[in-house]
Every structure is written in C-alpha cells, then in structure tokens.
Amino acid sequence: MFNKKIFNIVTVSLFFIYSIWWLLLLVFSPNHDSPFNDYFADSYGILSGVGGIIGLIISKKWGFLQSYMGKSLAYLSFGLICQFLGQVSYSIIFYVYNIENAYPSIGEIFYLASIPLYVLGVWNIAKASGIKLSLQKTKYKMVSILLPFLMILVSYHVFLINYDSQEVPFSVVLLDYIYPIGQAFFVSLALLTYFTTRSYLGGLMRGKIFFVLFALVFQYIADSMFIFETRSENWYAGGLSDLMFVVSYFIMTLGLIRFFSIDEEIKPAKQAV
Amino acid sequence: MHIENIVREIIKEQSQIIGEQLARQIAINSGVVKFNSTNVDDLTITSPGEGAALEKIINSYEMLFGNTSVEVCIDVIHRFGSKEISDILPDSLNQRLSRSK
Numbered sequence: 001m002f003n004k005k006i007f008n009i010v011t012v013s014l015f016f017i018y019s020i021w022w023l024l025l026l027v028f029s030p031n032h033d034s035p036f037n038d039y040f041a042d043s044y045g046i047l048s049g050v051g052g053i054i055g056l057i058i059s060k061k062w063g064f065l066q067s068y069m070g071k072s073l074a075y076l077s078f079g080l081i082c083q084f085l086g087q088v089s090y091s092i093i094f095y096v097y098n099i100e101n102a103y104p105s106i107g108e109i110f111y112l113a114s115i116p117l118y119v120l121g122v123w124n125i126a127k128a129s130g131i132k133l134s135l136q137k138t139k140y141k142m143v144s145i146l147l148p149f150l151m152i153l154v155s156y157h158v159f160l161i162n163y164d165s166q167e168v169p170f171s172v173v174l175l176d177y178i179y180p181i182g183q184a185f186f187v188s189l190a191l192l193t194y195f196t197t198r199s200y201l202g203g204l205m206r207g208k209i210f211f212v213l214f215a216l217v218f219q220y221i222a223d224s225m226f227i228f229e230t231r232s233e234n235w236y237a238g239g240l241s242d243l244m245f246v247v248s249y250f251i252m253t254l255g256l257i258r259f260f261s262i263d264e265e266i267k268p269a270k271q272a273v
Numbered sequence: 274m275h276i277e278n279i280v281r282e283i284i285k286e287q288s289q290i291i292g293e294q295l296a297r298q299i300a301i302n303s304g305v306v307k308f309n310s311t312n313v314d315d316l317t318i319t320s321p322g323e324g325a326a327l328e329k330i331i332n333s334y335e336m337l338f339g340n341t342s343v344e345v346c347i348d349v350i351h352r353f354g355s356k357e358i359s360d361i362l363p364d365s366l367n368q369r370l371s372r373s374k
Contacts, residue, residue: 130340
C-alpha cells in the first residue's frame with residue numbers, strides 16, 4: 001500500500017509548491033503585505049504534518065516504540081507533527097477568532113513539546129548507533145559534558161545576554177529562555193552523536209543516521225533565524241525564516257523516508273545463475 | 274546448543290535496536306537460522322558448522338550498523354564465555370573477540 005516512491009513524490013511536490021510560492025512572494029510582494037504572505041506562513045506546516053505521518057508509518061517497520069530505531073523515528077515524527085499542530089493552532093486563532101499576534105497561546109504547547117520529542121529522537125538514535133561504546137573513552141566522556149554546556153552557553157550569549165525582560169509578561173520571558181536553550185540541547189546531542197559514533201557506525205545505517213542528524217542541525221538553524229528576526233523586529237510572514245522552516249521540514253522528511261526500504265536493502269544479493 | 278543460545282541472545286539484542294521483525298529477517302538472510310514459529314526463541318541453526326554459523330550471523334548484522342552491530346554481537350559472546358567456545362569458532366572470529374576485550 002505504501003511505497004517509497006509515493007512518499008518521495010508527495011514530499012518533493014509539497015516542497016516544490018512552497019518554494020515556488022516563496023519565490024513568487026519575493027517578486028510580487030516586495031512590501032511583504034500581501035494576504036498570500038500570511039497564507040504561506042499559516043500553511044507551510046503541512047509539510048511537517050505530512051512528514052510526521054510518513055515517519056510514523058516508517059517507524060512501524062522498525063518496531064515502533066519497541067526498539068531504539070523505532071522510538072527515534074517515532075519521536076522525530078511526533079516532533080514534526082507538533083510543529084504542524086502549533087501552526088494550525090495559530091491559524092485557527094487568526095482566521096476563526098480574528099486574533100492577531102496571539103503569542104503566546106495554545107500553539108506554544110505543541111512547539112514546546114517538539115523539543116523533548118526531538119531530544120528523545122536523537123537520544124534513541126545515539127543508543128542505536130553505539131554511543132555507549134564511544135562513551136567508554138575518556139575523551140568522549142569529556143565531550144559529552146562539554147558540548148551541550150558550550151552550546152547552551154553560546155545560545156544564551158547570542159540570544160539572551162541583552163534580553164530585557166522589563167514589562168514583558170512572565171510567560172513570554174519563560175518561552176524566550178526555553179526555546180533557544182532547549183533547541184541548543186537537542187542540537188548538541190545531535191552533534192555529540194555524530195562525533196562520538198562516526199568511528200564505529202558503518203553499514204547501511206551510517207548515511208541514513210547522519211542525514212537525520214544533519215536535518216536536526218538545520219532545524220536548529222531555522223529556529224535560530226526565526227528568533228533573530230523576531231528579536232530584531234525583521235520577521236515578516238513569508239520571509240527567510242519561513243523558507244528555512246520549509247527546507248528543514250523537507251530535509252527531515254527525506255531523512256525519515258530513507259529508513260523505509262530497509263527490508264529491500266538487507267536482502268542478500270541474488271547469486272548469478 | 275550453546276551456539277544456538279548465543280544466536281538467540283544476539284537476535285534479541287539486535288531486536289532491541291532495530292525491532293524484532295528486521296532482526297529476524299537479517300538472521301534468516303544469513304542463511305544459517307530457521308525460525309520454527311513466530312516466537313524468536315524457537316529457532317534452529319541450519320548450518321553444519323556452528324562456529325561458522327555464528328560468524329555468518331555477525332556478518333549479516335554488520336551490514337546494518339557496521340562495527341556497532343559487531344560489538345553488540347561480540348558483547349553477547351563474551352557474556353556467554355568466549356573462552357569456552359573459542360575452539361569451535363573460526364580464527365577470524367576469535368581475532369575479533371580478542372581485539373574487543
């Protein structure tokens with residue numbers, strides 16, 4: 001019923017549509033005030049929703065929540081679905097209840113939830129990739145402590161050091177701290193997994209796993225771009241950070257699809273007659 | 274019988290990583306394991322040389338995660354007592370076992 005080709009066609013088609021849409025906005029909406037800017041910003045999450053559903057289907061092949069790989073694919077997929085639900089929530093608030101700039105609202109529950117889900121996804125990838133073996137070496141033990149600490153420190157320095165919380169509601173302050181620090185944590189885990197397992201990890205899974213880790217790093221870059229634009233009041237609907245989210249959802253979905261055809265890839269080569 | 278227990282345990286360990294369905298499939302693809310029922314414990318080693326069968330299983334799983342998969346298998350063998358079975362294992366596998374200690 002499901003096949004890799006269909007998954008790829010749907011994913012690439014959605015990415016193509018939103019990429020062309022973004023380019024058209026660049027040309028025909030130079031002031032960024034067209035309603036199509038808003039429609040773009042309120043709908044591109046479809047790509048993460050579709051990607052999440054595809055990922056959940058694929059995770060069943062890997063035992064779903066019964067194995068490390070199944071768990072990692074499932075949690076990453078749930079993370080994508082949360083991104084979609086976050087956007088849907090804000091869209092409902094805007095189009096149904098006519099409330100603009102509703103931040104923070106119920107959508108943040110879903111966006112926030114994606115952080116621990118991504119952390120769980122990466123952690124299970126790390127376990128499947130043999131991080132326990134790598135962490136037996138002292139140098140990697142040190143890296144496992146220093147790298148997340150450094151990433152959080154860098155995130156704090158870049159995003160929070162000049163943060164003025166005066167007259168800002170507590171909920172906003174809380175979210176403004178949690179997002180960059182939480183995202184720094186999952187990306188540092190992804191980088192840690194890559195650096196500590198690359199000498200052990202081989203076989204069919206090496207390329208697939210590193211691709212997904214790269215997708216997570218790209219998601220972090222997209223999130224960081226969004227925070228930058230928002231803090232400097234340069235964000236607009238259908239802007240660069242929205243495009244980067246489209247790209248990050250696309251890359252992550254492609255990464256998940258790569259795990260689909262594993263049963264074909266492990267078949268022994270037929271002997272020549 | 275000892276080798277069958279080791280193979281059984283290897284498949285269970287690999288199931289924790291990749292899921293039971295794939296772990297069984299890779300074991301079957303190795304050509305040395307036959308499952309007699311849907312229960313992963315109910316298996317038979319079909320290859321005549323038990324030591325060689327163990328190496329074939331390890332090579333099959335190696336295809337998936339490389340050295341990471343091999344280390345999982347070798348860890349299982351060590352837990353069962355690699356010294357006791359070293360006589361029936363191929364030299365290449367004994368070398369891998371001694372390198373990983």
